Amino acid sequence: METASPEIFSSIPLTHYILLSTTLFVIGLIGVMVRKNIIIVFMCIEIMLNAANLMLTATSVYYNNPGGQIMVFFTMTVAAAEVAVGLAIIVMAFKNLNTTNIDLFNKLKG
Amino acid sequence: MIDKVFYFLSIATVISATLVVVSKHPIKSVLFLVLTFFLISAHYVLLNAQFLAMVNIVVYAGAIMVLFLFVIMFLNLNKEIEQHKSLIPWFIAIISGGCFLLITMSALSKTELISSVEHSSSLGLVENLGNVLYKEYLLPMELSAVLFLIAMAGVVLLSRKEKIVDTK
Amino acid sequence: MNPEILIHLIIWPTFIGFIINGLFGSMLSKTASGIIACAGPLIGFLATLYLYLTNPLLEAINYSYYNWFSIGLANPVNFSIYIDHLTILMLFIVTGVGTLIHVYSIGYMHEDKGFSRFFAYLNLFLFSMLLLITGSNLILLFAGWEGVGLCSFLLIGFWFKNPEYNKAARKAFVMNRIGDLGFILGIFLLAIKFNSVDIVKIQGSFANLSMNDPSIILITILLFIGVCGKSAQIPLFTWLPDAMAGPTPVSALIHAATMVTAGIYLVARMNILFSLAPFTLNVILFVGVATAIIAATIALKQNDIKKVLAYSTVSQLGYMASALGVAAYSTAIFHVMTHAFFKALLFLSAGSVIHGLHGEQDIKNMGGLKKKMFWTHLVFLIGTLAITGCPPFAGFFSKDEILSSVYSWNFWAFVGLSFASICTAWYMFRLYFSTFHGEFRGDKHVWNHVHESSWIMLFPLVVLAILSILGGFAGMPEILSERHFLHDFLKYNVVDHTHHVNHFFEYCLWSVTVLALAIIVWLTYNRYAKSSKEKFELEPTGFSKLFANKYYLDEIFANIFTNPLKRLGSWFKNTFDSKVIDILVQLPGNTLDKASIELKPIQSGNISWYIISILVGLIFFAILFLVKL
Amino acid sequence: MLSIVILTIFATVVLYLGFLKNRNIIIPIALFAVLLAAYCLLSNQNLWNNWFMNMMEIKDSSKAFSLLILFTAACIIPFLNVFKKRGSEELADFSGILLYSLIGGIMMVSYSDLIILFLGLEILSIAMYILAGADRKKISSSEASMKYFIIGAFASAILLFGISLYYASSGSFRLDVTVVHSSALLNLSYLLIFCGLAFKIALVPFHFWAPDVYQGTPTIFTATMATIVKISAFGALYQFIRICGANMSEWLYWLLSFVAILSIFLANIMAISQHSVKRLLAYSGIAQAGFILIGLLQFQPDKTWIILYYLVAYTLASLACFFACHFIEVKNGNDDHSAFKGLYYSNPFLAIVLSIALISLSGGPLTAGFMAKLFVLTNAAQIGNIALVVFALILAVISLYYYFRIINLMFTRTNIEHSWQVDMPYKGLLALLSIGTLVAGIAPYLLVNLLK
């Protein structure tokens, strides 16, 4: 198997990865805030999770510590479970309200 | 060379993720999201974390996104196109997102990260990770089973038709 | 007999009478309760007499019952009785006149439903008065002082179904209380300055005080405020005429014998203190003279028989105060005594008239009563002569003494008092003539039922008449007698500061008095003896109007004090309390209420908004954190 | 570990029991499981504890938190009875999910590795997302579920990002890792992790979901959210501060005090105008959480019992409130506070129980709530935070306003008063909660010695 280039450690500092994942995270954040379609909002949350995953993996590799990658594994587990349950909830809510527009889920307020 | 690859991938990822957010059509969003996942997997590869790269594609792009697509189709949302009536949420979101980015950057700039001494190239391989996972991380591994049990039972519960049985 | 037993006998019979009549009055027959009530003052009188006779030199007696309470940690205030010459004299007056009035009341109140209640009040009144006189410390004195005020409240409002009477009763009590406040403040200052409230002790510690010490002036002024209230001096005298609402014996008791003279007694009691403050004495003189004049002028135009007498009382009290003001304390006490006799006589005989006329008090409905009520007429005449200072009746001597003392102190005060004296003569004879002479102006029907009072009412009148004739000889002026009995009697307790006046002045004064009286009698006889009813109903004009309306003093007080305070109270109640304070203290609550409702939109139910809020909060924290770090 | 295993096994068994037609055995078995687990914890069963691999540690404090969670669950499980009418499958599902969620709670209070925290939190949260939507036909329930889920997932993402930052700056997921110096990034990660937990606790400004979700969720699960989730999250925060407290910058403490005061303030104000009692209780819970946070502020190992005591007091009172609410809802169909009108005259028992609970929440004397507040505030004052104490107390006055408004309503006569009763076992349970509140308030030594 091709060995990972030590090159990447020398040419790209970990900071870059952290920045990249932060950027992705922020994009996800923005998406969560502005999008109205629940499914897309949910997808944006997935982006956020992936951003964290990316940081974990990069850090794990840079630190030569497998924990980060294991964590990513669990994150995916969690994400899968969340998606399953989340989509079930979305479907249920859709059945009741017949919409996925996030703005219309505002019966409970005040 | 590799740094150029990194930058290319990074920019592509960011653009792709941005497109997820800005696309008006849900299907487009899903597709861009899949693209994003692929690009992230590429990053993993770059980082020599092949196992994760695989899992990422299989789980996310493969399973999760299919679920999403399925639900969109199931709920017949592919026609539904959002109307962006107001720019104010965008404004607030971008400002606060930018702030968050800045904060992380400045925190980062004040921090000296640990510099690791040596890098093992086999770190991200299945064998290695499997060892760690089943030895050191056995507990969370098992407990994640509980998580799935809950998710399973929950999904079954939520999608079951509600029926009323007379109390005895 | 042991003096302690005598002291018990002086003080407590009235109290026992009060208890018996108060608690069991409804079970007693009228005779029984009358006897029980009369027994109280009578026993007191006899005991006093016995005490005096067995003990003519009379060393002061101080008998302590028990420790009432203590001021601060160390100064006990005892429930203790102190008897000296001044006290003895007052005891004689109070119990003696009191007994007579009690006896008289049996007749006067015989028809009243509240007979036993009335006697209970009377007894309580006398008890308080005795406490006032005999209290060895200022606080016990104050207890009696307030007690008589209370009883006057009860007695004035005796017929409590009438709201006007109730109002008069309340007015009396409140006016008195104004004075009491001054009094009690004076007591405080004394207590703080001398660390004691015992009268003897305080008087003993004056030695090292200088004249016109500011604190002494303050104390005496405060005490004098008390005197003003109790002895009806300007400006606190308006309650007294209103107090005529009560049954007539009450008026006699309150005005003549006892309550109103309490103030005079107080100053005489504290004479050493007052002598140390010439400034206060001048104030007292001024107030006294003013009171004498104003009350006398008002009395000129009153048509109610009791009101005339009431104003005359105020006027006489002005005399007494003037005497105090010139440091002629024993003279004042002398006038207290004679005044007690003739004023009680006048009131009781007026009562007899009212009784005979079945409650009629207005002189415009009287006239010619001489024919039907000879004895009453006679004693009334004696009283009139006594009060107007006709020699040799009692009033002549005391009044003369006051006038000459004042003359030696301040000429203008003397002039004022002389003027008041003339007025006194005028209104008294006006009253006398229009009541007993001429034709009856009232209803014929009433005339047929006019009757002389029963012997039980006349007996006290006669006794008082005798006293009014003879009482003055207790204090004959120098030119007639070497020995001034009363002054000698009081000299152990009262230190006068009078100057002797020359005899020529005395003679002049007497002759002028007699002359003036004669003129006035002639004038008033012509004017009032045959006056018609219409004359009394004439609308007064000019000064007369001023007099008839009592200088508008009631209105002035009402407009300066009562009404503004009432309005203030109403404003506090209706506006300040419920609008300002309540709203102010409820402001936080209401603000929160409002805030709660106003803030509801932030919980808009919108998920995006929630997430934005969370993020904004997070970023806010993070920015703080970065700035801080 | 044994208790976790027991819970897992029994939860799975209960899920399968749903296939049986006998609905009556599910709840007893679930209850038995909880009690058994509690017993195992209590009797220091160390069997299989080596499986923890240092990722979890059952210390005294975490044991106490876990026991509290189990106790709460034991109180709640009997109330699942209301779902009996929906058939045994659903009943089994609810019971099973509830039991599973307890595992998440126990993980959260005894983790020493952030992976466990994350997993535990997710187990608990996902269970709650599902339970919030238990009334599937009801719009409110599904909306609640939806809101909880979206915001919860968002918070999880933030927590995860925080964890990854923690990892990035310390190189480990362990809490007790020795960090050479406290770096900015580390502190940022603390902040993010705190936010993630604060969301679960529902502290201002991460509280927005709470009123909406509490209102929409079936009352029994609202009770679960208000108690078990809060206890777990506080346990997690406690664990976090206990181990990492030394590394935190001073500033974070100020932040915590600020959040605490802000929570008490805003929640109390918002609660005033609420008509839905569950919603009101949500705000009340937020305010109470502010107080607990004050207790957490200055961590001293020997003062753990203060937080525990507060949590116990809060749990007892708020369980009683939610249960009362539950009965009212069953009876009247809604939880609007007008439904409480005249309760004393129709059901005095419930009214008294609810009154005691509300008085305890408001910090009335001789109730657990008072002692709890006293402990927290004296502790804060001893550290020198007197301003905080004064603020907290003044703000607590506001809470009287809405607690006693309910009491006022309950004791107002109405024209129609049909007397009704709470069934016997529930009556006993409610009485137990009230007595617990009173005993803990009158003789705090008993409970404190227990907690110590």
Added chain:
Amino acid sequence: MDSILSLILFPLFFALLIAFLNKKYAAGIALTGSGLSLFYFLYLLSGFKNSLKVLNEFSIPWIPGIEAELHFGLDSLSIFMLLLTCLVFPIGILASMKYEEHRSKSYYILLLIGLTALLGFFSAQNDITFYVFFELALIPFYFIILMYGGSNRKKAVFKFLMFTVFGSFLMLAAIIYFHSLTGINKTSDWAMLYDMEISLSAQTWILAGIFIAFAIKSPLFPFHTWQADLYSEGDRPTIIIIAAVLSKMGLFGLLRFFNVVDDAILHYQMPLIILCLIGIIYAALVAWRQSSMSRLLAYSSLSHMGMIAAGILTASISGLQGSIFQMLSHGIVAAGLFFIVDLIMFRTNNSSIYGSAGIASTQPKLATYFFLLCLASVGLPLTSGFIGEFDILLGLANTNIYLSAIAGLSLIFGAIYTLRFYQKSMFGEMIESNNEWAPITLNEDYVLIILVILVLAFGFFPSSWLDLADQATASFVHLKSKI
């Protein structure tokens, strides 16, 4: 058996009894319970020695963390209020018995709990016990009025609650602050607290906290607006107790904390006293214009409370002694007056002072009792009201004669409104509907006789009680003068 705890728990025992027995015995048991408490207290009192020591003590460790004890005991300050409490409760219960059919068991249970709370409060020997019982006393009365009050009770009682709790939370803050200052991790009894050295600025803060708390509870101007509403809307028998006993809690607290904050009191003496004086005059003027009996008495009470508070703030021996005595006296008088108001309103169903006009002619006994109580209220010598007021005014005069003069205005205004009240409600022409007045019952007669005898007895023979008050003041250290 001689421990004060048995006295405190005594009513609770009877409350339990009521809970388990039939409703028709409830009032009787409550009366017996409270009456026996009175006798039991008198028994304890008979063993009370004049000393600075706390007697009949009871203490157990109570609150961990701050190591507070639950500590009760009799001392010379507490017995005044304990006597009042034990005395007033039977009266309140007697008054309530005429409404018996409208009172359920809970009423009497709550009353007895209230009795326990008050006994605990007045005999509390450290600040935490004091505070807990201070708050606890609120709760039973809150519920009683909530359930049995007049038509507007909800608002009134809510106001009462919010005010009081606001104050007591401030007090709690002050207590917590105080403990954090002393640094020691132990709450000790009053005597030890009094020895603490606290800086003036700290004392100021503590004073601010407790003064507001007590000013609300008493109440004092301007924190009084809950009072009139409560008194006019509350359940009248309970109001007897509230007016007589609960209104003393704040002043009692001020006395209890006096030594802790004495420097601050001396420092801020003037403004505080002036506030009290404003309250005295203000309340008197408002009382003058009231036409509702309960409201009138409420404002009269406010005026008196201002006077007592001013007496305490003079920090002089006579001021304190007078205040302590006046608390007892006013308690008795207020109980009597509210008792009379209750029995009048029970018969006329009219809260106006004009509602019973002219009744004196058919009810002379009632009129007499009423009058004597009024006299005590206006502070006539030889009634109990005089001694306290005299001492307070003397204390004020010792501080500043002008203050005394202003406070003394209440003698005048007090006479005005009290006599107006008396005359309007008793005198005048009889209202026709009152012709069929039920005469006062034997119970009412006894109660009023006892109260009147007490009023007179305390007026004629106050000295032994004043000695006790001296004892209480003797423990206050920083007194400037000997008067």
